[in-house]
Amino acid sequence: EIVMTQSPATLSVSPGERATLSCRASQSVSSNLAWYQQKPGQAPRLLIYGASTRATGIPARFSGSGSGTEFTLTISSLQSEDFAVYYCQQYNNWPPALTFGGGTKVEIK
């Protein structure tokens, strides 16, 4: 099973600042990586797939990069609605397997 590790667990950022979230895979997943945003009491929302392609309706301030085992989600200028938990997920061996990272909480500094 491919293990996904996200860091940091919590990121404290001021509104307007840049946030950089990391996701590492235990083995190469090529570019088969997605990012999700989850706010309290809500379902996750797809942000990025294919490591760097924004999903429909996702603002340009969200960008993804990386391939292989190292990935980054960057939020260029944090807005109040961006404070949430972010998960990465690999789907390199899909079907059948896919696995999620443990999440990074982005909180207001």
Add this chain to the structure above:
Amino acid sequence: QVQLQESGPGLVKPSQTLSLTCTVSGGSISSGGYYWSWIRQHPGKGLEWIGYIYYSGSTYYNPSLKSRVTISVDTSKNQFSLKLSSVTAADTAVYYCARDLSGYAANWGQGTLVTVSS
């Protein structure tokens, strides 16, 4: 825009079978091209993929749950379902259904909390 809605009991007794249904609207399960997933989230924790089904009936399950999970589809009702047997308190979670496009979940239901307790 496709929408998904989970339904089922919010409380299940230990050792019994958890049963949930996901109703899809705004799109047809039988049109193909998508996999239909169940994902759960333990309280305050991360996401765990349970399994998914294709409209043809092909299924894939998380190996850690495979012995207890059954996912089925009813194309006539545009629904798919989850059964998880022999539940314990460790199965208490919010259960989501989702539509998978090539391995990532582009559309999610709102989720339903299932508590396992006597």
